[in-house]
Amino acid sequence: MQTIIVTGGAGYIGSHTIIELINQTTYDVISIDNFSNSTPQTFDRIETITGKRIRNLNVDICNLEALEFAISSVKSPILGIIHFAAFKAVGDSVLNPLSYYHNNLESLVNMLKICKLKNIQNFIFSSSCSVYGNVDQLPVTEETPFAPAESPYAHTKQIGEEILNDVVLSGAKMKVAALRYFNPIGAHATGLIGELPLGVPNNLIPFVTQAAAGIRSHLTVFGSDYPTPDGTCLRDYIHVVDLAEAHVLALKFLFGIKEPSYYDVFNIGTGNANSVKEVIDTFERVNKIKVPNVIGERRQGDIPTLWADVKKAKNILLWEAKLSLEQSLMDAWRWQSKLNTARVIEKI
Ligand code: NAD
Ligand code: WQD
Numbered sequence: 001m002q003t004i005i006v007t008g009g010a011g012y013i014g015s016h017t018i019i020e021l022i023n024q025t026t027y028d029v030i031s032i033d034n035f036s037n038s039t040p041q042t043f044d045r046i047e048t049i050t051g052k053r054i055r056n057l058n059v060d061i062c063n064l065e066a067l068e069f070a071i072s073s074v075k076s077p078i079l080g081i082i083h084f085a086a087f088k089a090v091g092d093s094v095l096n097p098l099s100y101y102h103n104n105l106e107s108l109v110n111m112l113k114i115c116k117l118k119n120i121q122n123f124i125f126s127s128s129c130s131v132y133g134n135v136d137q138l139p140v141t142e143e144t145p146f147a148p149a150e151s152p153y154a155h156t157k158q159i160g161e162e163i164l165n166d167v168v169l170s171g172a173k174m175k176v177a178a179l180r181y182f183n184p185i186g187a188h189a190t191g192l193i194g195e196l197p198l199g200v201p202n203n204l205i206p207f208v209t210q211a212a213a214g215i216r217s218h219l220t221v222f223g224s225d226y227p228t229p230d231g232t233c234l235r236d237y238i239h240v241v242d243l244a245e246a247h248v249l250a251l252k253f254l255f256g257i258k259e260p261s262y263y264d265v266f267n268i269g270t271g272n273a274n275s276v277k278e279v280i281d282t283f284e285r286v287n288k289i290k291v292p293n294v295i296g297e298r299r300q301g302d303i304p305t306l307w308a309d310v311k312k313a314k315n316i317l318l319w320e321a322k323l324s325l326e327q328s329l330m331d332a333w334r335w336q337s338k339l340n341t342a343r344v345i346e347k348i
Helices: 012-024 041-050 064-071 090-095 097-118 152-169 204-213 240-256 276-287 311-317 325-338 341-347
Strands: 003-007 028-032 055-057 078-083 122-128 175-181 183-185 219-222 237-239 262-268 293-296
Touching (some): 003 012, 012 240, 064 097, 078 097, 090 097, 122 152, 183 204, 183 240, 183 325, 240 311
Parallel strands (some): 003 028, 122 175
């Protein structure tokens, strides 16, 4: 049995990817997660959905000694790593830059040391559309040069990609794909797993669902005077299950590459741009529930418009998004509706 290691497997995107790996491949999947932004119950829910119990190594990836010890317990050959584990809250990264540089970069470096130690050749990195910064050229292609990072978080993703490229350029026998996700939203169709923001959500969709559920009094739309058709920002919202599938196809693609050293980057989005107002209107229409909202000031660091050119992923990874914005927003609401409200409120 060959193993795929998924770091951050209890997290939002990692948990959905584990389900797709179980459904679409025969690999043994092992997670590494210290639950710094998730809970162990995710693995119970994955088991309910798939019938498989995922083994998790509960270790801080930044602790190399503990990581090496944990990995030494994996006896089957490790075919590849999908590295999700990182801190992701943009605003928090502005307030606590060192914890982001430490966690996001040290964890990446340590996973690469593990690759060297154990001769693991296939590696997928969670990058982000935020690497592009405030660009003029839209939609962004993988060739669009980076503008300066808008936050320490975005900077960790720019540096992460550079680290990977440098490692491959140094001649390491590694095949690496950095996937630049646009705005992941939605949840598994069962409503059993989804995004679990701890505290006040930063991202739009968790705020929309919590406002609709009455957990928040209202959603504030950050700015309605942008140079866009309805004055609110445009983004490329991608269903998390489509995103999860991109990882399975990216792994298969890497396995097929004959060159011993390879590095490339791929935009993972839908290629569509939707405004904040469109998201609210669509959510209300498909779920038949109101989202109390007010127009507020622009949020610092927000760029007016960002969406992906997705031709490269389609042509090379043979992947494209299939699920609609409507589906994403129905799935997000199902997840919110099924959440144990008491447990979530406890953490707010
Ligand atoms: P998440 O916070 O839900 O999941 C990350 C998981 O990693 C969590 O379960 C957390 O406990 C774990 N983790 C973090 N640091 C760790 C460490 N040092 N050791 C062990 N475990 C650790 O985040 P997500 O939304 O699933 O994002 C996954 C990846 O995708 C991240 O790298 C993120 O930066 C990237 N990304 C996310 C988005 C998004 O909007 N969700 C967009 C673009 C890129
Ligand atoms: C979307 C739109 C807000 C909340 C972030 C990261 C990016 C990537 C994806 C990790 C924007 C508006 C939001 C609210 C609002 N993540 N909004 N009211 O900022 O596009 O991207 O997540 O890599 O790096 O920056 O996502 O969900 O925060 O915002 O009006 O309460 O919703 O202004 O236009 P963003 P978001």
